[in-house]
Amino acid sequence: MDAIEKNLLLQIAxxxxxxxxxxxxxxxxxxxxxxxxxxxxxxTKTDKPGIxxxxxxxxxxxxxxxxxxxxxxxxxxxxxxxxxxxxxxxxLIVAGCGIHNSGCEPSRHDxxxxxxxxxxxxxxxxxxxxxxxSGEGERILNPDTIIELDEGAVCExxxxxxxxxxxxKRYTKVTCGKNxxxxxxxxxxxxxxxxxxxxxxxxxxxxxxxxxxxSRSVAQDRSSQIFYPRVTGECxxxxxxxxxxxxxxxxxxxxxxxxxxxxxxxxxxxEAAIGRIAGDQIMxxxxxxxxxxQAEEMILGGFLK
Amino acid sequence: xxxxxxxxxxxxTDKEDLDILKGIDLSVESGKLVVITGPNGGGKTTLAKAxxxxxxxxxxxxxxxxxxxxxxxxxxxxxxxxxxxxxQPPRFKGIKVADLLNVASGxxxxxxxxxxxxxxxxxxxxxxxxxxxxxSLSGGEVKRIEIATILARRSGLMIYDEPEAGIxxxxxxxLTETFKTIHETNDATLMxxxxxxxILQLADLIVLVSDGRIQRSGPGEEIFPExxxxxxxxxxxxx
Numbered sequence: 001m002d003a004i005e006k007n008l009l010l011q012i013a014x015x016x017x018x019x020x021x022x023x024x025x026x027x028x029x030x031x032x033x034x035x036x037x038x039x040x041x042x043x044t045k046t047d048k049p050g051i052x053x054x055x056x057x058x059x060x061x062x063x064x065x066x067x068x069x070x071x072x073x074x075x076x077x078x079x080x081x082x083x084x085x086x087x088x089x090x091x092l093i094v095a096g097c098g099i100h101n102s103g104c105e106p107s108r109h110d111x112x113x114x115x116x117x118x119x120x121x122x123x124x125x126x127x128x129x130x131x132x133x134s135g136e137g138e139r140i141l142n143p144d145t146i147i148e149l150d151e152g153a154v155c156e157x158x159x160x161x162x163x164x165x166x167x168x169k170r171y172t173k174v175t176c177g178k179n180x181x182x183x184x185x186x187x188x189x190x191x192x193x194x195x196x197x198x199x200x201x202x203x204x205x206x207x208x209x210x211x212x213x214x215s216r217s218v219a220q221d222r223s224s225q226i227f228y229p230r231v232t233g234e235c236x237x238x239x240x241x242x243x244x245x246x247x248x249x250x251x252x253x254x255x256x257x258x259x260x261x262x263x264x265x266x267x268x269x270x271e272a273a274i275g276r277i278a279g280d281q282i283m284x285x286x287x288x289x290x291x292x293x294q295a296e297e298m299i300l301g302g303f304l305k
Numbered sequence: 306x307x308x309x310x311x312x313x314x315x316x317x318t319d320k321e322d323l324d325i326l327k328g329i330d331l332s333v334e335s336g337k338l339v340v341i342t343g344p345n346g347g348g349k350t351t352l353a354k355a356x357x358x359x360x361x362x363x364x365x366x367x368x369x370x371x372x373x374x375x376x377x378x379x380x381x382x383x384x385x386x387x388x389x390x391x392x393q394p395p396r397f398k399g400i401k402v403a404d405l406l407n408v409a410s411g412x413x414x415x416x417x418x419x420x421x422x423x424x425x426x427x428x429x430x431x432x433x434x435x436x437x438x439x440x441s442l443s444g445g446e447v448k449r450i451e452i453a454t455i456l457a458r459r460s461g462l463m464i465y466d467e468p469e470a471g472i473x474x475x476x477x478x479x480l481t482e483t484f485k486t487i488h489e490t491n492d493a494t495l496m497x498x499x500x501x502x503x504i505l506q507l508a509d510l511i512v513l514v515s516d517g518r519i520q521r522s523g524p525g526e527e528i529f530p531e532x533x534x535x536x537x538x539x540x541x542x543x544x
Contacts, residue, residue, distance in 0.1 A: 216399070244398065280395040283359055287391075288409045288458065289383040298408065302400035 012096030050080035057086030073103025087118035096128040108140040131164030138166040149180035178206030190223035204237035219251035233266025313364035327517035340508040347515040386461035394451035409454040427476035
């Protein structure tokens, strides 16, 4: 790997080199490295671009890394990844896409990730998006995440897009079975004239299903963001949507949390707040010896941590 | 040594022009404990904020250890050794108590060090270090964390704006002990805005501020009994 690739890998997967455990590294539309473990098998799809990841029932404390890197300007990469997380397993899946575009043409990655999380399995899915490069070409990421949680499954979805992505359209759909639990934490920072749209459909279908959706975002400069999380409770269940945004400069933020109860026992809550950094927050940090800029960075860093 | 000469603070609003401070002269020797007291709206907080630089001076000078800081920024004054505990501290989503203590001290503190600062305000580190300084904390908790950050800064001049407000009796007792210890060990100059008898009793110097002016100032042992004798009815010290 060269220095650009190593930096992308570090940004999107916190990896300094190839990861331990199972992994599949995709670069400029092609798989470049792969490792399986006795419990985790990665198979290339034959009908369309992408991979199937099979995690055996009962697999504990293992991880799968599937980073995608794009360093070629003008490339559009479309990929379908299907995960089969076996019953009673407990795994960490780290995905992410880093684009280094130093040319003038747009570089784009559209990923459709589908997860089938088995009975009583626990899955943590971490996804980071990052863009860099000196070129004028746009860096575009449009991920779709489709998750089915079986009875008693627990899913923690942790997504972040912190820097350099010109345009993103994210769609997440989760179907929650009986006594399953879902926690989505979405963190987003847009700057310059970037645009980000995140839509979600969460269906609480099984009795006792619980979902918490937490969105924290910062919109700087002339960037714009739209959040549209929708939670539907179809039985005795609990859902909580929380959108919290800091707006700066000439940015625009639109948050539309929507909750729908189709059952008298569904308990659903939504909250949304958009505001600037309060003057007294900056002032407090300055009294601790930080400059105004350091104070702002500290406040934003904490907010998106 | 803090020297304030003819300090004025003038505020212009849409409706009116207000003189909040109308010529304050005050000298506080290093290591002393000065308590600023007086009726609400008299200018105490504005005086404290003007020393920290949060409110700009419209006239006069502020010298810290001989250096003119009147036109220095808040950050510069903080780095020169002034700290300020807000009467109503702000909250921060995502920032933990430990993060604030680290920023305040300017270095990564050990758990034991954090613990020592929190204990001084009656908080247990195990319960609080990893908590976010957000709306989940009560007013009294945020206030005590605020005071702990000032202790962690270890500044030469610590300014506390009504540290007792919103704090329970037990924590307040702990806090007065902490002020007493700082004072006895001559670690810092303390300027405390307060109306509390127990804090007034600690003062080397009591300054009564009202209507934007110092109405009376003098040694604690002289002014304190006057205040205590006259707390019924209208305060005779305020003409």
